[in-house]
Structure formats: C-alpha cells, structure tokens
Amino acid sequence: MTETLAENLTETQTQRTQALRPRPAINLDNSFFFESLTERGELSIQQCGECEELRHPPVPMCPECHSVHWAPKAMSLSGTLHSYVVMYHPIVPPFEPGYIVAVIELAEGPRVVMNLEGIQREDVQIGMPVAITIERMDETLVLPVARPAGEKS
C-alpha cells in the first residue's frame, strides 16, 4: 500500500514537471500582443490611433474617444507592482505551489498580469519597482516575467 502511494506521488511529480503551461486564449483583438512577444521580444500595448490612449487588455474600440483605429506600441519593460496573489490552490501543472501572479503597472501606465519571480513571497511589497523580461516558456509560448528591479534574470 505504501509503495503504491509512493509510486503515484512520483508519477504526479513527473507529470507536473513535463506539463506545458496553459495556452492563452488568442483572438483577433489580442493576437498582436502574443505576436509581439514571440516575433520581436516586445511587450506591446494597444494605442488609440486618434487620442493615443494606451489600453489593456485589448478591445476593438477606444473607451475614451470610440475610435476603432489603433496600433501596437512597444513598452519600456519597467514598472511597479500594483497587486499580487500567491497561488496555492488550485495548482495547475507545471506550476508549483507558492508562485506569484502579479498585476504590474507599466511605466507607461497600463497594467498587465504576469508572474513575479526572483523574490521570496515574504519580501514582496506593493509599489516595488520591477524589470520585465520576455521569456520563452516552451516551443510555442513566450511571456513577460517580472522580477525585482536590479535583480539578474
């Protein structure tokens, strides 16, 4: 009985490390965001073609001036921690319990959700400056990751 349990735990651990991250739901409005990451290593945000308002998450029409004209604009990859959660449950492979999901306020203003790494959760502080790197998670998925500003990635 004990052996079976131990075998099961080992299998679960293997599945967790081999699992791919969940895929983002890509549509016509947000495909530019993932293409910018994958093809140019850029974090791009929608910018209105009329009033130049930056908006995220992507939507078809500007909430300020109602224009449907827009273009992606590359951001500077720096920001501050606006909010975060430490995830314990439910844990979806390949994530491990205790990882940090953060809302990062970009230097340009828009807020983007991404993982916060390179810091112990006890040390996380709202408002702390972060640097964003564009990282390949697997063969097809490239995502932004935040780390405390000044830390090595």
Ligand code: ZN
């Ligand atoms: Zn506008």
